[in-house]
Amino acid sequence: MDFAQSYGPWALVTGASSGLGERYARALAARGLNLIVIARRKERLRTLAEELHTEHGVQVDVVATDLLKARSMRAIEEAVEGRELGLVVCNAGFGASGRFHELDRNRQIDMVRLNCEAPVRLLHALSPYLIQRGHGGVIMLASTASFQCTPWMAVYGATKAFDLHFAEALTVELGLHGIDVLSVCPGHTATEFHEVAGVDRSATGGAPADPTEVVEQSLRKLGHKMTWTHGARNRWMSFATRLAPRSISAWIAGKILHKRLN
Numbered sequence: 001m002d003f004a005q006s007y008g009p010w011a012l013v014t015g016a017s018s019g020l021g022e023r024y025a026r027a028l029a030a031r032g033l034n035l036i037v038i039a040r041r042k043e044r045l046r047t048l049a050e051e052l053h054t055e056h057g058v059q060v061d062v063v064a065t066d067l068l069k070a071r072s073m074r075a076i077e078e079a080v081e082g083r084e085l086g087l088v089v090c091n092a093g094f095g096a097s098g099r100f101h102e103l104d105r106n107r108q109i110d111m112v113r114l115n116c117e118a119p120v121r122l123l124h125a126l127s128p129y130l131i132q133r134g135h136g137g138v139i140m141l142a143s144t145a146s147f148q149c150t151p152w153m154a155v156y157g158a159t160k161a162f163d164l165h166f167a168e169a170l171t172v173e174l175g176l177h178g179i180d181v182l183s184v185c186p187g188h189t190a191t192e193f194h195e196v197a198g199v200d201r202s203a204t205g206g207a208p209a210d211p212t213e214v215v216e217q218s219l220r221k222l223g224h225k226m227t228w229t230h231g232a233r234n235r236w237m238s239f240a241t242r243l244a245p246r247s248i249s250a251w252i253a254g255k256i257l258h259k260r261l262n
Contacts, residue, residue, distance in 0.1 A: 004031055004033060009034055010085045012085060012087070013035060013038065014090055016045065016091070017037075020141060021091040022048060023214075024091060024215050027212070029056040030055075034083075035060045036060075036080065037063070039092070049062050067092055076125070077125055085130065086133070086135070086136040086137065087137045088136075090122060090140045093111075096155070098152065115156075115159035115162070116163065119140065119166065123170065131177045134178045135178040137179060137180040138182070142164040142183045144187045146164035146183075146185055149249070150257055152257040164183050168226055183228070184214070184230070185229040185234070186229075209231060
């Protein structure tokens, strides 16, 4: 089967108003999939929906909701009802950098809820749709931060480790039902992430990855890999952390990330 047959006719993308989420929406529309796009910023979603419908002739449903709110899941389930859902992209999330004890407590709790709780709630609600049809896919946005602790971004790294392990476990469980699950681990990418997280772009070491390239390459890996890390350098570093003692990996990560604080 081609991509649209395997993962269409409908795909759902969270965090679709910007960054990698927006690029996933554009890439999937170009492949002929209808979309349910989810984010808080309604006007951005509406503009995106109009562009994708005009350019690709696909149907795009907008769900402007905050995934931290309890009612958000009901809105999503209503949007999915009656649609043949074939692909779920769990992209919504954010980071924060700084000294753990100085960062806003509620914001860090919200990070855990959006990066970890929201994908659990979303996939618990939507995986039965995929199981019922007997094929489909899930893409989980993890990070190169998934592979080791991240001092100065302590909570963010922990949430991405959760996402990675959660998705890899579902690769086995949902795979029994013909569903492909891919954990995507980008490194430094040209999105709004660094501004939101408070990380200095000039100290990130090298040019940021093109988000469109990250998305396109990851879509080609769906159905062929369990976990995919973008970029040869990132893949090498992720592998190297498995060879070093955890104390050494923590120290190195701390030295690197401390330089990136604004």
